[in-house]
Amino acid sequence: MEETSPVNCVLNRYILFVNMYSSVLFMVLVSLDRYLLLCHPRRNHVLLTPRVAVLASILTWVFVNIEMTPLIYYAIKDNARTNGTMCHDFASLSQSWGLLVYSLGLTLLGYILPLVALFLCTRKIT
Template identity: 50%
Template sequence: MDRFLLIRHPARNHYLLRPRSALIVTGLSWLVVNVEVAPMIALMIQDLQSGNWNHCKDFASLKGDVNTLGYSLGLTLTGYILPLLGLCAFSHQIAHLLHVQEKALQRRTTSYKRPLRVVASAAVMFLVLYTPYHVLRNVRIASQEAWGGLQLCTMKYIEGLYILTRPLAFLHSVINPVFYFLMGDKFRELLFAKLRKLRQSLQRESA
Protein backbone atom coordinates (compact mmCIF):
# COMPACT_ATOMS: atom_id res chain seq x y z
CA MET A 1 0.00 0.00 0.00
CA ASP A 2 2.86 2.35 0.83
CA ARG A 3 4.50 1.75 -2.57
CA PHE A 4 1.15 2.24 -4.33
CA LEU A 5 0.56 5.56 -2.58
CA LEU A 6 4.08 6.75 -3.38
CA ILE A 7 3.43 6.11 -7.08
CA ARG A 8 -0.12 7.50 -6.99
CA HIS A 9 0.91 10.56 -4.95
CA PRO A 10 4.60 11.21 -5.74
CA ALA A 11 4.45 14.62 -4.08
CA ARG A 12 3.52 12.91 -0.78
CA ASN A 13 0.22 14.79 -0.52
CA HIS A 14 -1.69 11.78 0.79
CA TYR A 15 -2.43 11.77 4.51
CA LEU A 16 -1.28 8.14 4.89
CA LEU A 17 2.21 9.20 3.74
CA ARG A 18 2.65 11.63 6.62
CA PRO A 19 4.92 10.68 9.56
CA ARG A 20 2.08 10.86 12.10
CA SER A 21 -0.07 8.52 10.00
CA ALA A 22 2.88 6.14 9.62
CA LEU A 23 3.29 6.00 13.41
CA ILE A 24 -0.43 5.32 13.91
CA VAL A 25 -0.52 2.56 11.27
CA THR A 26 2.63 0.99 12.69
CA GLY A 27 1.24 1.07 16.23
CA LEU A 28 -2.05 -0.48 15.13
CA SER A 29 -0.17 -3.17 13.20
CA TRP A 30 1.86 -4.10 16.27
CA LEU A 31 -1.33 -4.17 18.36
CA VAL A 32 -3.10 -6.49 15.92
CA VAL A 33 -0.10 -8.84 15.74
CA ASN A 34 0.16 -9.04 19.53
CA VAL A 35 -3.57 -9.77 19.84
CA GLU A 36 -3.20 -12.51 17.22
CA VAL A 37 -0.27 -14.24 18.97
CA ALA A 38 -1.70 -13.91 22.50
CA PRO A 39 -3.50 -17.32 22.32
CA MET A 40 -0.27 -18.89 21.04
CA ILE A 41 1.62 -17.56 24.05
CA ALA A 42 -1.08 -18.96 26.33
CA LEU A 43 -0.75 -22.37 24.63
CA MET A 44 3.04 -22.27 25.02
CA ILE A 45 2.78 -21.49 28.74
CA GLN A 46 0.25 -24.28 29.32
CA ASP A 47 2.42 -26.76 27.44
CA LEU A 48 5.58 -25.73 29.31
CA GLN A 49 3.79 -26.07 32.63
CA SER A 50 2.57 -29.56 31.73
CA GLY A 51 6.12 -30.55 30.77
CA ASN A 52 7.71 -29.12 33.93
CA TRP A 53 9.21 -26.22 31.91
CA ASN A 54 11.88 -28.40 30.32
CA HIS A 55 10.51 -29.17 26.83
CA CYS A 56 9.51 -26.45 24.38
CA LYS A 57 7.37 -27.60 21.42
CA ASP A 58 6.66 -25.82 18.17
CA PHE A 59 3.27 -24.25 17.61
CA ALA A 60 1.85 -27.12 15.52
CA SER A 61 2.60 -29.58 18.35
CA LEU A 62 0.98 -27.60 21.17
CA LYS A 63 -2.06 -28.81 23.08
CA GLY A 64 -4.20 -26.77 25.43
CA ASP A 65 -7.53 -25.11 26.09
CA VAL A 66 -7.47 -23.32 22.72
CA ASN A 67 -8.70 -25.11 19.59
CA THR A 68 -5.32 -25.28 17.84
CA LEU A 69 -6.64 -26.09 14.35
CA GLY A 70 -9.26 -23.35 14.39
CA TYR A 71 -6.73 -20.87 15.75
CA SER A 72 -4.17 -21.87 13.13
CA LEU A 73 -6.71 -21.48 10.33
CA GLY A 74 -7.58 -18.05 11.71
CA LEU A 75 -3.91 -17.09 11.67
CA THR A 76 -3.62 -18.30 8.08
CA LEU A 77 -6.62 -16.21 7.08
CA THR A 78 -5.62 -12.99 8.86
CA GLY A 79 -1.84 -13.32 8.69
CA TYR A 80 -1.38 -14.81 5.23
CA ILE A 81 -4.41 -14.89 2.92
CA LEU A 82 -5.64 -11.34 3.59
CA PRO A 83 -2.13 -9.81 3.34
CA LEU A 84 -1.51 -11.84 0.17
CA LEU A 85 -4.75 -10.58 -1.39
CA GLY A 86 -3.83 -7.03 -0.40
CA LEU A 87 -0.34 -7.43 -1.83
CA CYS A 88 -1.70 -8.78 -5.12
CA ALA A 89 -4.37 -6.06 -5.35
CA PHE A 90 -1.91 -3.21 -4.73
CA SER A 91 0.67 -4.82 -7.03
CA HIS A 92 -1.94 -4.93 -9.79
CA GLN A 93 -2.79 -1.28 -9.16
CA ILE A 94 0.90 -0.33 -9.24
CA ALA A 95 1.38 -2.18 -12.53
CA HIS A 96 -1.70 -0.44 -13.96
CA LEU A 97 -0.47 3.01 -12.90
CA LEU A 98 2.99 2.40 -14.33
CA HIS A 99 1.52 1.27 -17.66
CA VAL A 100 -0.71 4.36 -17.76
CA GLN A 101 2.24 6.64 -17.01
CA GLU A 102 4.35 4.90 -19.63
CA LYS A 103 1.69 5.39 -22.30
CA ALA A 104 1.17 9.02 -21.28
CA LEU A 105 4.82 9.88 -21.83
CA GLN A 106 5.63 10.79 -25.41
CA ARG A 107 9.38 10.62 -24.87
CA ARG A 108 10.17 7.50 -22.92
CA THR A 109 13.34 8.45 -21.15
CA THR A 110 12.57 6.10 -18.26
CA SER A 111 11.68 2.44 -18.46
CA TYR A 112 8.99 1.08 -16.15
CA LYS A 113 9.98 -2.53 -16.60
CA ARG A 114 12.28 -2.51 -13.61
CA PRO A 115 9.73 -1.27 -11.02
CA LEU A 116 7.26 -3.76 -12.46
CA ARG A 117 9.81 -6.54 -11.91
CA VAL A 118 10.33 -5.37 -8.34
CA VAL A 119 6.59 -5.43 -7.61
CA ALA A 120 6.13 -8.84 -9.23
CA SER A 121 9.19 -10.27 -7.47
CA ALA A 122 7.95 -9.09 -4.07
CA ALA A 123 4.57 -10.78 -4.59
CA VAL A 124 6.12 -14.02 -5.88
CA MET A 125 8.64 -14.10 -3.01
CA PHE A 126 5.85 -13.72 -0.43
CA LEU A 127 3.79 -16.43 -2.15
CA VAL A 128 6.61 -18.95 -2.59
CA LEU A 129 8.15 -18.61 0.87
CA TYR A 130 4.98 -18.49 2.99
CA THR A 131 2.54 -20.81 1.19
CA PRO A 132 4.26 -24.13 2.08
CA TYR A 133 4.55 -23.12 5.74
CA HIS A 134 0.90 -22.18 6.21
CA VAL A 135 -0.38 -25.20 4.28
CA LEU A 136 1.85 -27.73 6.07
CA ARG A 137 1.24 -26.18 9.49
CA ASN A 138 -2.51 -26.69 9.18
CA VAL A 139 -2.02 -30.16 7.70
CA ARG A 140 0.34 -31.05 10.57
CA ILE A 141 -2.18 -29.90 13.20
CA ALA A 142 -5.07 -31.68 11.45
CA SER A 143 -3.04 -34.89 11.19
CA GLN A 144 -2.86 -35.08 14.99
CA GLU A 145 -6.64 -34.94 15.40
CA ALA A 146 -8.42 -38.17 16.30
CA TRP A 147 -10.75 -37.89 13.32
CA GLY A 148 -7.72 -37.84 10.98
CA GLY A 149 -7.07 -41.56 11.44
CA LEU A 150 -3.56 -41.32 9.97
CA GLN A 151 -0.84 -43.85 10.57
CA LEU A 152 2.17 -42.86 12.67
CA CYS A 153 4.52 -43.11 9.68
CA THR A 154 2.37 -40.70 7.63
CA MET A 155 2.23 -38.27 10.55
CA LYS A 156 6.03 -38.33 10.80
CA TYR A 157 6.37 -37.54 7.10
CA ILE A 158 3.98 -34.60 7.49
CA GLU A 159 5.88 -33.38 10.53
CA GLY A 160 9.19 -33.57 8.65
CA LEU A 161 7.83 -31.59 5.71
CA TYR A 162 6.38 -29.00 8.08
CA ILE A 163 9.73 -28.61 9.84
CA LEU A 164 11.41 -27.94 6.48
CA THR A 165 8.93 -25.17 5.63
CA ARG A 166 9.55 -23.22 8.84
CA PRO A 167 13.04 -21.86 8.05
CA LEU A 168 11.87 -21.27 4.46
CA ALA A 169 9.11 -18.97 5.71
CA PHE A 170 11.31 -17.13 8.18
CA LEU A 171 13.86 -16.64 5.39
CA HIS A 172 11.49 -13.98 4.02
CA SER A 173 12.40 -11.72 6.95
CA VAL A 174 16.04 -11.95 5.88
CA ILE A 175 15.59 -11.71 2.11
CA ASN A 176 12.96 -8.95 2.03
CA PRO A 177 15.05 -6.04 3.43
CA VAL A 178 18.11 -7.11 1.42
CA PHE A 179 15.94 -7.35 -1.69
CA TYR A 180 14.68 -3.78 -1.38
CA PHE A 181 18.11 -2.52 -0.37
CA LEU A 182 19.69 -3.91 -3.53
CA MET A 183 16.77 -2.77 -5.72
CA GLY A 184 17.30 0.88 -4.79
CA ASP A 185 19.78 2.71 -7.02
CA LYS A 186 21.01 5.04 -4.28
CA PHE A 187 21.68 2.35 -1.68
CA ARG A 188 23.21 -0.03 -4.20
CA GLU A 189 25.56 2.66 -5.49
CA LEU A 190 26.58 3.56 -1.94
CA LEU A 191 27.24 -0.10 -1.16
CA PHE A 192 29.35 -0.59 -4.29
CA ALA A 193 31.24 2.64 -3.61
CA LYS A 194 32.09 1.44 -0.09
CA LEU A 195 33.22 -1.92 -1.44
CA ARG A 196 35.43 -0.23 -4.04
CA LYS A 197 37.04 1.96 -1.37
CA LEU A 198 37.60 -1.08 0.83
CA ARG A 199 39.19 -3.00 -2.04
CA GLN A 200 41.44 -0.07 -2.94
CA SER A 201 42.56 0.33 0.66
CA LEU A 202 43.34 -3.39 0.89
CA GLN A 203 45.32 -3.22 -2.34
CA ARG A 204 47.37 -0.27 -1.03
CA GLU A 205 48.09 -2.09 2.23
CA SER A 206 49.19 -5.24 0.41
CA ALA A 207 51.41 -3.20 -1.92
Protein backbone atom coordinates in the same frame (compact mmCIF):
# COMPACT_ATOMS: atom_id res chain seq x y z
CA MET B 1 11.66 -30.11 20.36
CA GLU B 2 14.30 -28.65 22.56
CA GLU B 3 15.04 -28.74 26.21
CA THR B 4 15.01 -25.20 27.56
CA SER B 5 13.54 -23.10 30.35
CA PRO B 6 9.80 -22.42 30.10
CA VAL B 7 10.33 -18.64 29.98
CA ASN B 8 12.84 -18.94 27.14
CA CYS B 9 10.52 -21.29 25.28
CA VAL B 10 7.53 -18.94 25.41
CA LEU B 11 9.67 -15.88 24.69
CA ASN B 12 11.31 -17.59 21.72
CA ARG B 13 7.95 -18.54 20.20
CA TYR B 14 6.53 -15.08 20.87
CA ILE B 15 9.45 -13.25 19.23
CA LEU B 16 9.47 -15.61 16.25
CA PHE B 17 5.78 -15.20 15.45
CA VAL B 18 5.59 -11.45 16.19
CA ASN B 19 8.52 -10.92 13.84
CA MET B 20 6.95 -13.04 11.10
CA TYR B 21 3.44 -11.55 11.19
CA SER B 22 4.56 -7.95 11.72
CA SER B 23 6.93 -8.27 8.75
CA VAL B 24 4.06 -9.32 6.50
CA LEU B 25 1.89 -6.42 7.67
CA PHE B 26 4.71 -3.89 7.26
CA MET B 27 5.28 -5.15 3.71
CA VAL B 28 1.60 -4.44 3.01
CA LEU B 29 1.98 -0.91 4.39
CA VAL B 30 5.05 -0.28 2.24
CA SER B 31 3.24 -1.67 -0.80
CA LEU B 32 0.23 0.58 -0.12
CA ASP B 33 2.58 3.55 0.23
CA ARG B 34 4.25 2.74 -3.11
CA TYR B 35 0.86 2.28 -4.76
CA LEU B 36 -0.38 5.69 -3.59
CA LEU B 37 2.84 7.43 -4.63
CA LEU B 38 3.13 5.80 -8.04
CA CYS B 39 -0.49 5.53 -9.14
CA HIS B 40 -1.83 8.77 -7.65
CA PRO B 41 1.15 11.14 -7.45
CA ARG B 42 -0.79 14.42 -7.64
CA ARG B 43 -3.24 13.72 -4.83
CA ASN B 44 -2.62 15.02 -1.35
CA HIS B 45 -2.66 11.76 0.63
CA VAL B 46 -3.43 11.86 4.32
CA LEU B 47 -1.94 8.36 4.56
CA LEU B 48 1.49 9.59 3.51
CA THR B 49 2.10 11.92 6.45
CA PRO B 50 4.66 11.07 9.16
CA ARG B 51 1.96 11.19 11.84
CA VAL B 52 -0.14 8.55 10.06
CA ALA B 53 2.96 6.44 9.43
CA VAL B 54 3.76 6.37 13.16
CA LEU B 55 0.12 5.62 13.99
CA ALA B 56 0.02 2.80 11.40
CA SER B 57 3.21 1.31 12.85
CA ILE B 58 1.86 1.42 16.40
CA LEU B 59 -1.46 -0.11 15.32
CA THR B 60 0.39 -2.84 13.42
CA TRP B 61 2.40 -3.77 16.53
CA VAL B 62 -0.72 -3.69 18.71
CA PHE B 63 -2.67 -5.85 16.25
CA VAL B 64 0.12 -8.42 15.96
CA ASN B 65 0.53 -8.60 19.74
CA ILE B 66 -3.21 -9.15 20.14
CA GLU B 67 -2.97 -11.93 17.55
CA MET B 68 -0.17 -13.56 19.55
CA THR B 69 -1.84 -13.66 22.98
CA PRO B 70 -3.50 -17.05 22.37
CA LEU B 71 -0.14 -18.44 21.19
CA ILE B 72 1.38 -17.47 24.54
CA TYR B 73 -1.51 -19.20 26.31
CA TYR B 74 -1.05 -22.42 24.31
CA ALA B 75 2.74 -22.38 24.77
CA ILE B 76 2.40 -21.92 28.55
CA LYS B 77 -0.24 -24.65 28.69
CA ASP B 78 2.05 -27.01 26.74
CA ASN B 79 4.99 -26.20 29.03
CA ALA B 80 2.85 -27.00 32.08
CA ARG B 81 1.81 -30.29 30.47
CA THR B 82 5.45 -31.34 30.01
CA ASN B 83 6.55 -29.88 33.37
CA GLY B 84 8.73 -27.39 31.50
CA THR B 85 11.08 -30.08 30.22
CA MET B 86 10.27 -29.79 26.49
CA CYS B 87 9.77 -26.82 24.20
CA HIS B 88 7.54 -27.84 21.32
CA ASP B 89 7.21 -25.79 18.19
CA PHE B 90 3.77 -24.43 17.27
CA ALA B 91 2.88 -27.39 15.05
CA SER B 92 3.73 -29.87 17.82
CA LEU B 93 1.63 -28.32 20.58
CA SER B 94 -1.05 -30.46 22.20
CA GLN B 95 -3.84 -30.94 19.71
CA SER B 96 -7.20 -29.34 20.48
CA TRP B 97 -10.01 -27.74 18.53
CA GLY B 98 -9.22 -24.37 20.08
CA LEU B 99 -5.66 -24.50 18.79
CA LEU B 100 -6.84 -25.54 15.34
CA VAL B 101 -9.37 -22.69 15.15
CA TYR B 102 -6.77 -20.21 16.40
CA SER B 103 -4.18 -21.47 13.93
CA LEU B 104 -6.57 -21.22 10.98
CA GLY B 105 -7.73 -17.74 12.03
CA LEU B 106 -4.15 -16.58 12.49
CA THR B 107 -3.20 -17.90 9.07
CA LEU B 108 -6.17 -16.18 7.47
CA LEU B 109 -5.90 -12.81 9.27
CA GLY B 110 -2.15 -12.66 9.67
CA TYR B 111 -0.93 -14.13 6.41
CA ILE B 112 -3.47 -14.81 3.64
CA LEU B 113 -5.42 -11.52 3.78
CA PRO B 114 -2.24 -9.38 3.96
CA LEU B 115 -0.76 -11.44 1.13
CA VAL B 116 -3.85 -10.77 -1.01
CA ALA B 117 -3.60 -7.04 -0.19
CA LEU B 118 0.09 -7.10 -1.12
CA PHE B 119 -0.73 -8.83 -4.39
CA LEU B 120 -3.51 -6.35 -5.23
CA CYS B 121 -1.33 -3.31 -4.52
CA THR B 122 1.51 -4.75 -6.60
CA ARG B 123 -0.86 -5.61 -9.43
CA LYS B 124 -2.29 -2.07 -9.44
CA ILE B 125 1.24 -0.64 -9.55
CA THR B 126 2.17 -2.74 -12.58
